[in-house]
Amino acid sequence: MITVGLDFGTHQTKVCIENKEGVELSYTFMKFEDTFHRQFYTLPSIVGIGENNLLSYGYLPCRYDGRTIRYFKQSTFYPSEIEMRRIDAMYFSIWYLAYILFDLEKMYGQDFTIQMGVPTDSSHVNVAKTIATRIIVSAYRLVEEVFANDKEKFLATPKKELENLTEIIPYSKEIKDEYGLLVFPEAYACLRPLISQGKLSDGMSLMIDIGGGTTDISFFTIENNKPQIYDFYSVNKGLNFLTDRNENNQSGIAGNVLDASEIKPERRDAYIKEVNQICESLTTKLLHEFMRQRVFHIHKLFDALKNRPLVYCGGGSTFKNLRECYGGYQDSKLITHKEWKVQSIKDIDEIIDLKLCPILSTSYGLAISTENDDIIMKPLTNIFDNIIKSSEYIYNESTNNGSAYDDWDAWK
Numbered sequence: 192m193i194t195v196g197l198d199f200g201t202h203q204t205k206v207c208i209e210n211k212e213g214v215e216l217s218y219t220f221m222k223f224e225d226t227f228h229r230q231f232y233t234l235p236s237i238v239g240i241g242e243n244n245l246l247s248y249g250y251l252p253c254r255y256d257g258r259t260i261r262y263f264k265q266s267t268f269y270p271s272e273i274e275m276r277r278i279d280a281m282y283f284s285i286w287y288l289a290y291i292l293f294d295l296e297k298m299y300g301q302d303f304t305i306q307m308g309v310p311t312d313s314s315h316v317n318v319a320k321t322i323a324t325r326i327i328v329s330a331y332r333l334v335e336e337v338f339a340n341d342k343e344k345f346l347a348t349p350k351k352e353l354e355n356l357t358e359i360i361p362y363s364k365e366i367k368d369e370y371g372l373l374v375f376p377e378a379y380a381c382l383r384p385l386i387s388q389g390k391l392s393d394g395m396s397l398m399i400d401i402g403g404g405t406t407d408i409s410f411f412t413i414e415n416n417k418p419q420i421y422d423f424y425s426v427n428k429g430l431n432f433l434t435d436r437n438e439n440n441q442s443g444i445a446g447n448v449l450d451a452s453e454i455k456p457e458r459r460d461a462y463i464k465e466v467n468q469i470c471e472s473l474t475t476k477l478l479h480e481f482m483r484q485r486v487f488h489i490h491k492l493f494d495a496l497k498n499r500p501l502v503y504c505g506g507g508s509t510f511k512n513l514r515e516c517y518g519g520y521q522d523s524k525l526i527t528h529k530e531w532k533v534q535s536i537k538d539i540d541e542i543i544d545l546k547l548c549p550i551l552s553t554s555y556g557l558a559i560s561t562e563n564d565d566i567i568m569k570p571l572t573n574i575f576d577n578i579i580k581s582s583e584y585i586y587n588e589s590t591n592n593g594s595a596y597d598d599w600d601a602w603k
Contacts, residue, residue: 267280308374397501
């Protein structure tokens with residue numbers, strides 16, 4: 192059985208394949224070829240409109256003289272007046288995903304299922320799942336029904352004709368089930384390599400995935416080596432905001448951020464402020480719940496959070512000046528191969544040498560097969576259960592609310 196983890200990114204897309212033969216699992220990261228026939232583990236999320244309105248995808252020539260379309264993924268999930276219309280963004284997303292599907296079906300036929308990541312917070316997850324389902328199913332229809340797996344014919348079809356041939360399929364649970372598609376929040380997907388291998392100890396943790404277009408944050412605990420999700424968020428800011436990139440850049444190259452000097456200080460300050468507000472709101476919710484329950488001394492909560500990890504992944508996390516400590520979490524760490532089950536991953540030595548683990552981690556997490564995409568979030572009221580069971584610091588009535596809040600502010 193083949194499971195494809197599809198990390199459709201704003202700047203670049205990553206694909207990981209889980210192959211289950213009997214009880215053995217192996218993972219392979221898909222490679223993509225550029226115009227010089229070199230192979231890479233990432234495919235730039237770029238569509239070029241060239242001569243005769245023919246489209247090209249991913250790696251374009253260095254002196255590409257056509258129009259370059261970027262950020263269509265971000266505009267699909269976060270429409271904005273200053274970016275392209277959602278309908279146009281959806282067309283480009285469908286065509287780009289179809290380009291990848293042609294290769295997947297060439298390798299595996301139709302004997303695979305896709306698990307796809309989406310940028311979303313906990314209150315909009317169903318909307319994001321609907322959008323993701325529509326674009327991937329529409330891409331399937333193009334590949335299998337319109338072009339009958341003929342990739343060359345697809346690439347030889349002008350943009351206007353392609354628009355006429357592309358039907359944006361309405362959402363239904365039946366169509367989602369028909370294609371076996373599972374959709375997960377990116378904030379959740381990047382957790383899975385860690386929690387599936389038992390690489391985090393029990394307790395409360397934060398995960399921050401800094402991507403090209405969004406930053407995804409998840410707040411979770413590990414309880415008995417299993418994840419318990421309490422909340423997740425998606426900030427519509429990533430490396431393109433931090434570097435002030437825009438879709439009018441006509442260069443045909445991948446456009447990845449190569450150096451920390453490209454990150455603009457004033458934008459970094461605004462970005463850090465927004466992410467910190469989210470993390471602060473999470474820790475404030477913790478304090479409010481702690482004070483409501485009044486079970487143990489405030490310093491027991493401090494002990495529970497002390498040295499808990501704030502784990503980073505995503506392309507932006509490779510820049511040290513973006514790995515801040517937020518919300519009282521003082522142990523900032525970057526995902527490496529040490530958090531992966533490396534013995535089951537093909538070409539792991541090459542991936543380690545290229546320092547790609549933080550960038551590929553979400554696609555790896557998406558490839559870990561599961562039965563459904565229902566994410567059951569635990570209520571915050573339950574988060575102190577394990578602490579209460581082992582608590583030696585029972586709440587003292589002489590500790591009033593004001594002093595606890597003062598202690599909390601000082602600790603942060």
